[in-house]
Amino acid sequence: MKRPFKTRVRTLKIDGIDVGAREDETILELAQENGIFIPTLCHLEGVHDIGACRLCLVEIKGTSKLLPACMTYAEEGMEVITDSERLTAYRRQVLDLLFSERNHVCAVCVSNGHCELQWLAEKLGISHVGVPYLYPQLPVDASHSFYTLDHNRCVLCARCVRVCDEIEGAHTWDVTGRGVECRVISDLNQPWGTADSCTRCGKCVQVCPTGALFSKGKAVAEMTKRREFLPYLQQMREGRR
Amino acid sequence: MNGKLKLATVWLDGCSGCHMSFLDIDERLLDVAALADLVYSPLVDAKEFPEMVDIALIEGAVSSEDDYHKIRHVRAHTRILVSLGDCAVTANVPAMRNRFKVEEVLDRAYFENATLNQQIPVEVIPPLRKQSIPVHQVVAVDVFVPGCPPSADIIFYAVTELLAGRTPDLRTRTHFGA
Numbered sequence: 001m002k003r004p005f006k007t008r009v010r011t012l013k014i015d016g017i018d019v020g021a022r023e024d025e026t027i028l029e030l031a032q033e034n035g036i037f038i039p040t041l042c043h044l045e046g047v048h049d050i051g052a053c054r055l056c057l058v059e060i061k062g063t064s065k066l067l068p069a070c071m072t073y074a075e076e077g078m079e080v081i082t083d084s085e086r087l088t089a090y091r092r093q094v095l096d097l098l099f100s101e102r103n104h105v106c107a108v109c110v111s112n113g114h115c116e117l118q119w120l121a122e123k124l125g126i127s128h129v130g131v132p133y134l135y136p137q138l139p140v141d142a143s144h145s146f147y148t149l150d151h152n153r154c155v156l157c158a159r160c161v162r163v164c165d166e167i168e169g170a171h172t173w174d175v176t177g178r179g180v181e182c183r184v185i186s187d188l189n190q191p192w193g194t195a196d197s198c199t200r201c202g203k204c205v206q207v208c209p210t211g212a213l214f215s216k217g218k219a220v221a222e223m224t225k226r227r228e229f230l231p232y233l234q235q236m237r238e239g240r241r
Numbered sequence: 242m243n244g245k246l247k248l249a250t251v252w253l254d255g256c257s258g259c260h261m262s263f264l265d266i267d268e269r270l271l272d273v274a275a276l277a278d279l280v281y282s283p284l285v286d287a288k289e290f291p292e293m294v295d296i297a298l299i300e301g302a303v304s305s306e307d308d309y310h311k312i313r314h315v316r317a318h319t320r321i322l323v324s325l326g327d328c329a330v331t332a333n334v335p336a337m338r339n340r341f342k343v344e345e346v347l348d349r350a351y352f353e354n355a356t357l358n359q360q361i362p363v364e365v366i367p368p369l370r371k372q373s374i375p376v377h378q379v380v381a382v383d384v385f386v387p388g389c390p391p392s393a394d395i396i397f398y399a400v401t402e403l404l405a406g407r408t409p410d411l412r413t414r415t416h417f418g419a
Contacts (some may be wrong), residue, residue, distance in 0.1 A: 106418025
């Protein structure tokens with residue numbers, strides 16, 4: 001919208017519907033604009049997409065690969081399918097693996113009833129987890145004076161990392177390790193409370209989709225997140241450029 | 242038995258909250274009783290699981306040797322097995338001990354947090370298995386009813402659908418932790 005006179009338009013099909021897109025628009029943005037639901041978890045309006053969670057995978061005619069809608073730009077003549085048995089199976093599998101990889105005990109979680117992972121499980125019809133749970137031994141970092149990080153509930157969406165870096169400009173959070181060893185860390189892999197770069201703004205807590213980051217003093221189901229501020233902050237910044 | 246279906250409920254490693262929620266269907270229990278006889282349950286007197294029941298609602302995770310043998314026996318004598326509630330479906334809170342060794346868990350309960358009579362019970366109490374696991378990781382489960390506990394309405398819906406010979410689709414009606 002910044003430079004409308006230079007924007008080029010692409011025409012393509014999503015689920016058989018003809019749609020027009022700006023050339024800098026992703027399939028996900030385009031689908032949302034047209035009221036087509038694609039499940040997402042790591043996507044967060046206001047920060048860059050990274051295609052980490054793989055829930056927004058879509059089928060595109062002409063390629064056998066499934067592509068993440070948040071990282072795929074609209075192209076002329078594309079034919080996108082956002083919902084199929086194959087996609088549903090993969091999306092459920094992603095959620096199964098997320099549930100089994102950490103200790104998500106919804107019943108006693110601060111975010112019970114306000115959790116995006118829990119909501120997605122219901123939305124995608126997960127009645128049970130088909131793979132064995134790993135029950136990893138994971139720490140809870142309560143060293144910060146305002147907030148707590150519970151690795152048991154983390155889905156590694158890296159929203160905290162991105163909001164801290166791109167919006168707050170502190171880059172307190174980062175990610176260490178690979179695969180099942182992957183963890184969110186603060187500063188030089190030290191307790192959050194000792195991380196000097198943290199400004200205590202709490203943006204990471206508000207954007208966290210699960211109960212991995214929460215305000216101290218919240219009991220079961222009490223942690224609600226407020227993330228309306230993000231697109232607003234981003235708009236303000238873009239307006240100033 | 243007068244052509245009614247046979248309904249059983251089984252209590253494994255759970256808090257009994259799912260059974261309380263089942264009782265919470267209140268006067269609608271009469272509607273259930275009109276269609277089925279409750280032939281085995283912590284709520285009735287029967288000591289032996291019957292030769293064959295039509296529907297068994299299972300509350301709780303499989304945590305002890307007793308749970309393990311019981312659920313295998315129940316499965317073998319049940320037409321439709323229902324995992325009722327998060328403990329049966331996900332192992333939920335009972336599974337929070339899984340990251341520790343059984344000895345550590347018992348130490349914590351019977352020594353660290355006990356002031357009197359510190360000893361690990363060996364009689365009557367069945368031994369704990371290494372991990373608490375969901376029912377469907379031990380035996381085949383036909384219907385899953387997540388929730389902690391599932392609401393009385395959900396349980397009533399599920400039971401009446403099953404009694405009517407239909408498979409209830411609960412996937413978007415309830416969820417983990419509900």
